[in-house]
Amino acid sequence: MITASSSARLSPPLTDWRELWRTAVTDAGELLQMVGLEHLSGRLPADDAGFALRVPRGFVDRMRPGDANDPLLLQVLPQLAELDAAPGFVTDPVGDLAAREAQGLLHKYDGRALLIASGSCAVNCRYCFRRHFPYGEEMAAAGQWRKALEHVRQDSSISELILSGGDPLALSTAKLEELTRGLASIPHVTRLRIHTRLPVVLPERIDDAFLAWFRDVPLQKVVVLHANHANEFDASVDTACRRLREAGATLLNQSVLLRGINDRADTLESLSERLFAAGVLPYYLHQLDRVQGAAHFEVDDERAIALVEAIRRRLPGYLVPKLVREVGGDASKRPV
DSSP states (O other), X not given: OOOHHHHHTSOOOOOOHHXXXXXXXXXXXXXXXXXXXXXXXXXXXXXXXXXXXXBOHHHHTTSOTTOTTOTTHHHHSOOGGGGXXXXXXXXXXXXXXXXXXXXXXXXXXXXXXXXXXXXXXXXXXXXXXXXXXXTTTOOTTGGGGHHHHHHHHHOTTOOEEEEEESOGGGSOHHHHHHHHHHHTTOTTOOEEEEEESHHHHOGGGSOHHXXXXXXXXXXXXXXXXXXXXXXXXXXXXXXXXXXXXXXXXXXXXXXXXXXXXXXXXXXXXXXXXXXXXXXXXXXXXXXXXXXXXXXXXXXXXXXHHHHHHHHHHHSOGGGSOEEEEOOTTOSSOEEX
């Protein structure tokens, strides 16, 4: 029996996103134990194949226990296949470094500039195209964003600022406020776009303090989420999406086509339906960026096209994402 005095000593559940971040799973053996797959620990690569494991415990809770092919588990669990050399798979697959214009600022496309706002993510996805990116040297938030904002200020063709990373919502809300104060003196920037996985993997990030800032940002606001499978959504993610919409955001989603995770028409159809139920429109379905360590996830173009044609027959057009590939030096994403 739990007495009143003993129950008072029980730790309350964690709700602060910073505490949840700090308690994320960072040990592959522990992750396998949590999902009842301890017997697979002998198949883990040494040193996480050179790319640290990180996954919030709430995201682990959405994995199917005992299923070695769970689509959420496969996105985050280090694999021996990551150590295999694969022709054409490189450390900078989309030409980020060639597009650098200032510290932490990439300028690839007309009218848009991208800030590498943070080098941290709440989850390390094994197919991450920036898993080898030199974040220590390229952080737009350094020095109160001065170098990045100076470039934007001097180029009146830039109307949209894109926050990426890492994950920009890894930054404190105070640091994000610092950025938007700097933007106030740049009248040609009218739109703020945030690319983030946190509302999906750590929905507690969308807290009252964040919303108070976000609601008052005097720009058009677009939040591009990143979810690859319908199972990534639960009630907490739905709530985060609703709160973002109520604060004035247009919500889009981009996915990566991944072998063994979402390369089936019914899986992609379910994802689009689940996104829309949460108030999010499918935007892009990316062919895998050919980053070193991710070749085992690649789906060939012929199959990718067939999958999109299949879901186009089943879904209204607004629920069919555009199948694209990013190619370094191109003026836009390249349709596949």
